[in-house]
Each structure stands twice: as structure tokens, then as C-alpha cells.
Amino acid sequence: MDPIDMMITDINCECLGLSRLCLMESAGKSLAEEVGKIAVYTFSKPVKIAIFTGSGGNGGDGFVAARYLLNRGYDVDIYMLTDKDNIHSDNAKTNFEIITNMEPRLSHLTVHYLDTIEDVNNCDIAQSESFSEFIIVDAILGTGIKGELRPKVKRAVEVINKSNGLTVSVDVPSGMDPLTGEVSDVAVEPHYTISFHRVKTGIHLAGEDKVGGIVTCDIGIPIEAEYFMGYGDLLRLKNRPSKSHKGNNGKVLIVGGSKDYSGAPTIAGLSAISSGADLVYVAAPESASLAIKSTSPDLIVRSLEGDYLTSQHAEEILELVEEVDAVLLGPGASLNDETAKLFNILATKIKKPLVIDADALKLVDINLIKNNENVILTPHLFEFKTFFADKIKELAIDESKLKLSLAGTEFSSIDENISMFQQITKAIKGTVIIKGEYDLILSGNKFKINKTGNPGMTVGGTGDALSGLATSLLSQGLDTFNAAALAIYINGRAGDVAMNKQGYGFSATDLIGYIGAIMVNRW
Numbered sequence: 001m002d003p004i005d006m007m008i009t010d011i012n013c014e015c016l017g018l019s020r021l022c023l024m025e026s027a028g029k030s031l032a033e034e035v036g037k038i039a040v041y042t043f044s045k046p047v048k049i050a051i052f053t054g055s056g057g058n059g060g061d062g063f064v065a066a067r068y069l070l071n072r073g074y075d076v077d078i079y080m081l082t083d084k085d086n087i088h089s090d091n092a093k094t095n096f097e098i099i100t101n102m103e104p105r106l107s108h109l110t111v112h113y114l115d116t117i118e119d120v121n122n123c124d125i126a127q128s129e130s131f132s133e134f135i136i137v138d139a140i141l142g143t144g145i146k147g148e149l150r151p152k153v154k155r156a157v158e159v160i161n162k163s164n165g166l167t168v169s170v171d172v173p174s175g176m177d178p179l180t181g182e183v184s185d186v187a188v189e190p191h192y193t194i195s196f197h198r199v200k201t202g203i204h205l206a207g208e209d210k211v212g213g214i215v216t217c218d219i220g221i222p223i224e225a226e227y228f229m230g231y232g233d234l235l236r237l238k239n240r241p242s243k244s245h246k247g248n249n250g251k252v253l254i255v256g257g258s259k260d261y262s263g264a265p266t267i268a269g270l271s272a273i274s275s276g277a278d279l280v281y282v283a284a285p286e287s288a289s290l291a292i293k294s295t296s297p298d299l300i301v302r303s304l305e306g307d308y309l310t311s312q313h314a315e316e317i318l319e320l321v322e323e324v325d326a327v328l329l330g331p332g333a334s335l336n337d338e339t340a341k342l343f344n345i346l347a348t349k350i351k352k353p354l355v356i357d358a359d360a361l362k363l364v365d366i367n368l369i370k371n372n373e374n375v376i377l378t379p380h381l382f383e384f385k386t387f388f389a390d391k392i393k394e395l396a397i398d399e400s401k402l403k404l405s406l407a408g409t410e411f412s413s414i415d416e417n418i419s420m421f422q423q424i425t426k427a428i429k430g431t432v433i434i435k436g437e438y439d440l441i442l443s444g445n446k447f448k449i450n451k452t453g454n455p456g457m458t459v460g461g462t463g464d465a466l467s468g469l470a471t472s473l474l475s476q477g478l479d480t481f482n483a484a485a486l487a488i489y490i491n492g493r494a495g496d497v498a499m500n501k502q503g504y505g506f507s508a509t510d511l512i513g514y515i516g517a518i519m520v521n522r523w
Contacts, residue, residue, distance in 0.1 A: 001198035003143035003178040004235060009197070011232030013225045021091045023219055024057065027196045028064020028095070030217035031137070034194050035065065035168055036072055039135055042166060047135055048075045050125055050165065052156055054140040055082035058170045060092025061196075062139030063099050066109065075108040079123060081140060081156055083113065117155045126159045134165035138188045141174035143200065148185040149175055161189050169193045172200055173211060181206030197221045229441075229450040229489040234521055236482050237473075240276070250277040250475030251324040254468065255317055255346065256331040256358070257284030258339075259307035262291035264332030264358060267461040267508050268468030269299045272328075274515040275490070277472040281324060283317050285309055288332065310338035314345045321346075325475035326353040330360030331464045344368055353474035353483075357467035361387055366428065375430035376474070376484045378467050384434050391427040404436025418447060431480040433470070435463065439488045443481040450485070452492025456499045461508025466491040469515065493518050 001009075010020060039047055049069050053059035059082070066076045078099070087093045102109065114120050128134060138160060140153060149157065157175050160167055167190040172178040175187030181202035193203060193211040196219045203211050240249055252272045256265040265288070269280045281300045282292055289303035302320060304313045321327055327350055333339050340363040347356070347364045353374040356364055361383050369375050379387055385399055392399060397420055422442055425432045431443040439450040470487035474480065494514040498506035517523055 002201050003172075005226075006143060006197065006200065008230075008232040008235055009221060009225045011235070012228065012230030013221055015228065015230035015232070016222060016225060018220070018222070018225070021094060023221065024060050024091045024095065025064055026219035027061045027217070028066075029068050030196065030219055031061055031065040031170060031194055032068030032072070034192075034215050034217065035069065035135060035137060036074075038166065038168065038192060039074075046074070048077060048133060049137065050077045050079060050134045051137040052079045052081065052140050052160065054142075054153070054174070055086055055088045055092075056142050057089045057092055058139045058142040058174075059087065060089050060095045061170050062137060063092065063095035065137065065139075066099065070107040070109055076110075077124065078109070078111045079125070079156075080111065080113050081120075081153055083115065114152065114156070117152050120152060120155045120159055123159070125163050125165065128163060128165065134163070136160055136163060136165040136167045138167060138169040138174050138190060140188075142171055143178040154186055157186050157188050161186075166191050167212075169211070171195055172203065176202060176206060176210070178202040181210070183210075227447065227449055229448055229452070229485055231521060233482075233486055233489060234519065236478065236486060237519060238476050238478070247278050250326070250472055250477075251279040251281070252277045252326055252328065252468075252471050252475050253281045253283060253317075253320050253324040254328045254331065254471070255283045255309065255343075256329070256333045256360075257282070257288030257292065258309070258332055258334035259285065259287040260334060261332030262288035262295070263461060264464045266292050266295050266299065267464040267512065268328060268331045268357075268471070270296060270509065271465040271468030271491075271512050271515065272472035272475075273298055274512045275469045275472040275487075275519060276516070277475050279324075280468075280472075281320055283309075283313070283320055284332075308336055308339055309333055309342050311341040311345060314342055314349075317342075317346060318349060321350055321352060324352065326355070326471045328355045328357060328467055328471040329364070330356060330358040331467060333359040333363075335359055335362060339363060353471075353480065355467050355471045355474065358463065366390070369430065370428045373429045374474075374480055375428070376470050376480050377428075377430065377432045378435065378463065378470065378484075379432070380435040380463075384432070388424050388427060391424050395423055397424065404434060404438055404440065422447065431484045433466075433484050433488050435466075435488070439492070441481065441485045441488060443484075446481055448481075448485045450488045450492060452489055453495050454492075454499050456504040456506060457492070457495040457511075459507060462491065462495060462511060465494075465508050465512055465515075490515060490518050493523065497523050 051062040053062040169190035173188040178200045191212040283302045286303045287307040347368045355376045357378045425442045434440040441448040473483035494511045497514045
């Protein structure tokens with residue numbers, strides 16, 4: 001599992017009501033149990049446990065493990081490389097406070113504060129020459145490590161490696177990149193690595209000579225925390241560089257609108273801006289472009305001759321495509337043969353990340369986009385069945401069994417239903433959002449379930465807000481699967497906030513107004 005996926009899963013447990021403090025307790029207990037097993041199987045006499053802790057969650061796991069190891073009768077020394085005021089993890093800080101409250105000491109616990117490199121050099125581990133004297137637990141750094149280590153931490157790692165103690169790393173050896181397994185400076189060289197929930201990608205890539213024996217502990221994280229969207233997924237959003245300039249954070253082109261519909265591309269464009277895109281262009285027929293311009297001065301509108309989009313506009317639109325990072329086809333385009341010709345030309349020739357929504361779902365030939373990995377489709381269930389009609393027929397799937405109402409059903413029914421959707425969507429290499437009571441996001445073997453949103457989102461325009469949001473996230477560098485999953489989650493949460501504030505009387509533009517705040521996790 002990639003480190004960011006683990007961090008997201010950890011946070012999303014809270015969306016299920018499972019606190020991260022509870023998970024830390026489970027992780028620390030599991031760590032203590034594994035260290036205890038190693039001690040029993042390796043040594044013929046009692047040994048001391050030395051736990052090196054840092055400022056994050058790994059340090060908290062070490063504090064919890066210390067309590068359980070003390071109860072098993074071990075002498076435990078904690079070597080703190082961060083003072084109590086600089087513990088970043090609130091849950092780790094809580095567990096450190098428990099340790100400090102255990103005074104006067106009735107158990108064999110000693111806490112050493114390593115404030116300087118000299119303190120590290122003078123600690124018992126640095127002075128010990130006996131192999132059997134210590135089991136050393138490396139709980140210094142977790143999955144957030146990047147680049148060179150701070151001098152004191154580096155020296156601690158060197159001391160651990162030079163010691164004769166048996167070394168156990170928590171989750172990832174400190175100093176190792178948890179994603180790649182690479183070591184840019186220096187890393188602990190453990191005899192064992194104890195991982196929680198799933199082994200991190202870098203551990204597999206590094207090999208046993210760098211991580212020792214691998215033990216994976218179940219700490220009670222439900223599988224649903226991996227597959228349900230939650231606010232932890234907001235970690236995937238790109239950080240905006242402080243020195244960025246106009247256009248550096250996403251440029252979007254929306255191709256849509258018609259004589260009868262100007263609102264849909266406008267809502268999509270405003271949603272793209274609300275979700276962080278720097279520049280949003282709208283290519284629309286002149287009958288719609290005037291209304292779009294008068295509605296929002298924030299959108300850059302290219303007026304195209306006529307009442308509808310036609311194949312005669314292809315060259316002009318493709319020139320605009322070269323100026324942007326992602327493209328949305330469909331909102332408000334209407335259904336006619338000339339628009340269908342245009343959309344199929346564009347679907348063939350556009351090489352930028354592409355979202356196909358609304359009327360474009362009825363006009364674009366599936367065969368033209370089936371091999372495009374950079375495409376997102378956003379159908380509701382009826383549109384899905386229409387778009388994939390040939391594949392459904394080929395697989396002989398009963399359409400009545402394709403349902404998005406998953407609430408309260410048994411595992412076998414849900415598993416069968418998701419499997420059917422996956423069989424169908426594998427007809428293309430891109431990502432499909434199927435909008436419903438619960439939304440499904442599917443790409444190959446991957447899937448996510450989104451539960452945000454409410455019945456008030458039946459109001460017109462919320463789907464256009466979704467497609468604009470997805471296109472914006474693509475323009476900011478997210479891949480299609482994560483852009484799609486985040487878009488439907490954020491859109492639904494914005495709808496939930498709108499309903500809580502305004503009841504069912506909110507509009508799509510009301511919803512859009514909450515997107516930015518949700519993306520910085522203010523709701």
C-alpha cells in the first residue's frame with residue numbers, strides 16, 4: 001500500500017466513527033506483542049527494551065507499546081528525540097501524557113530526553129557492547145520522511161545501526177522512503193519491520209536485506225475505510241506553490257452550450273474556478289455565449305457561429321485545446337447530428353485529460369474513447385446503461401440487477417452488483433462515475449464508493465458542477481481515478497453543507513459556493 005493511501009485510510013476511519021487514538025492503541029499493543037514474541041524466541045534471558053521515539057504517530061505507537069511491554073515484565077527505556085512540546089501528533093501527545101502521569105514510577109520505565117547530539121552519543125545504547133542487553137525499537141520516523149535527516153535524528157540512526165542490539169522498526173525503517181524504498185541519507189537497518197494493516201510499497205521494493213523480516217499486524221481497520229470516500233481523501237489534492245503564477249494551477253476548456261441551454265456550461269465553469277482552476281475557457285455557440293458572458297465575467301468565453309456546436313467549429317476548438325490542461329465536453333450542448341460529429345472528432349483528436357458529461361454521453365461513440373486512459377465519464381444509471389448497452393448485451397447482464405441503492409443489503413448482493421459494474425466498465429481504460437444514491441467510481445479493478453450528497457441535489461445543475469469540478473482537478477495534475485473520486489465526494493459534501501444551511505431550497509450555484517472551503521477542510 002502506498003503511504004498516502006495508508007494515511008487516507010487512517011483518517012477515513014474517523015468517518016466510520018473509529019478514532020485514530022483507538023487505532024494507535026491497537027497498533028502499540030500489536031507492536032508490543034510482536035516484540036515480546038521476538039524476545040522469547042531469540043533470547044534465553046530477560047532483555048531490556050529501548051524505544052527511540054520521534055514527533056509523529058510512530059512515536060505514539062512506541063509510547064503505547066511501552067505500557068504493554070511494562071505489563072509483560074520488561075524493563076523499558078524510552079529515548080525521546082523530540083521534547084514534549086514538539087510532538088506533532090495529538091494522539092502521540094495524549095499517549096506521552098499517559099507516560100508522564102505514571103509517576104512516581106511503580107513500573108520499570110525510564111524516559112531519556114535526548115536534546116542534543118551529545119545526549120545521543122552518551123545514551124546507554126551508544127555505550128553498550130552487549131548483543132543481549134537490548135531490543136531496540138525504532139519508532140522515530142513514519143511515512144512522511146523525505147530527503148536528508150536532521151543531524152540529531154541522523155546520529156540516533158547511526159547509533160542504532162552500530163549497536164549490537166536486535167532492532168525492530170515500526171512500519172518503515174527511519175530514513176527510508178516509504179514509497180520507493182530508497183535511502184537518500186542514512187536509514188535504520190532493522191532485523192524486523194513491523195507493519196500495520198498493510199505493508200507499505202517501499203518495504204516491498206527495498207528488499208529483506210534493508211528491512212529484515214516483515215511482520216504485518218491487523219489493527220482493526222475495516223476494509224470499508226479503504227473503499228469509502230472520506231475527508232482523508234482530501235490529502236490527494238495538490239499543494240499550490242507559493243510562487244505560482246496565473247495559469248500554473250490549471251487551465252480548463254469547456255465545450256458546450258446551445259440555443260436553449262447556457263446555464264450548464266456556466267455552472268460547470270464556475271465550479272472549475274471554485275475548485276482551484278486558474279483559467280476557465282468556454283467554447284459555446286454565439287446564441288449561448290452572450291448569456292454566459294453576461295452571467296459571469298470570470299469565464300473566458302469563445303463565441304462560435306450559430307445556435308449549436310457543429311463540426312465546422314472543430315479546428316477553432318482544437319486550437320483552444322492546445323492552450324489548456326483538461327477539457328470538458330457536453331454540458332448544455334443539446335442533441336443533434338452536427339454536434340455528434342463534432343464531439344466524435346474531438347474525442348478522437350484531443351490528447352489532453354478529458355471529461356465526457358451530459359449530452360456528450362449520448363453522442364460520443366464508445367469505440368473512439370475505449371483505449372483512452374485519460375478520460376472520465378459521468379453518467380447517472382440510465383445514461384450508463386445507454387452508453388454501455390452493447391457491452392451489457394455482450395455480457396448477458398440483466399439490467400434490472402444493476403442498482404446503486406446499496407444501503408442495508410448483504411455482502412453477497414453488494415459484491416455481485418459491484419462486480420457486474422466492473423465487468424461492464426472494463427470495456428474502457430478510463431474512469432467512470434456512476435451517479436446515484438451511492439455513487440460508484442470505477443477504473444479497471446479499482447473502485448470507490450461515495451456516500452456524500454442528498455435528495456436536494458436533484459435540482460438542475462449539480463451534475464454540471466460535478467463535471468466542472470472533475471475537469472478542474474484533472475487540470476491540476478490528478479489522475480482520472482482520483483480526480484473523479486474526489487470530485488464526486490467534494491460535490492456531494494458541498495451539497496450537504498448547502499442543504500444544512502438552506503434546506504432543500506438550494507441551487508447548483510449555492511452548492512458551488514461551498515466547494516473551495518470544503519477543499520481546505522473547513523467543513
